[in-house]
Amino acid sequence: MRLVLALSSLVLLVGCGRGPDGCYRGGCSGQLCTETPFLASTCEWAPHYACYGTAACERQPDGACGFTPSPALTACLADAGGL
Numbered sequence: 862m863r864l865v866l867a868l869s870s871l872v873l874l875v876g877c878g879r880g881p882d883g884c885y886r887g888g889c890s891g892q893l894c895t896e897t898p899f900l901a902s903t904c905e906w907a908p909h910y911a912c913y914g915t916a917a918c919e920r921q922p923d924g925a926c927g928f929t930p931s932p933a934l935t936a937c938l939a940d941a942g943g944l
Contacts, residue, residue: 889902
């Protein structure tokens, strides 16, 4: 029961990470960057999800929300097999 409550709290904390441009960090593992607050996902884990923890979730040139590519993100994703 405590684990369920802890995970529920984590989902709420991850889901409410709104940036100044209206983009929200979401998903059970923090792997989503969308315009939808509190967006949930299945709670599986993939090694490349860790790369999004420090990546910038913000509006992209095409107008959509997404993680901004950077050398650090690209290298992390390549190392984790997420590319």
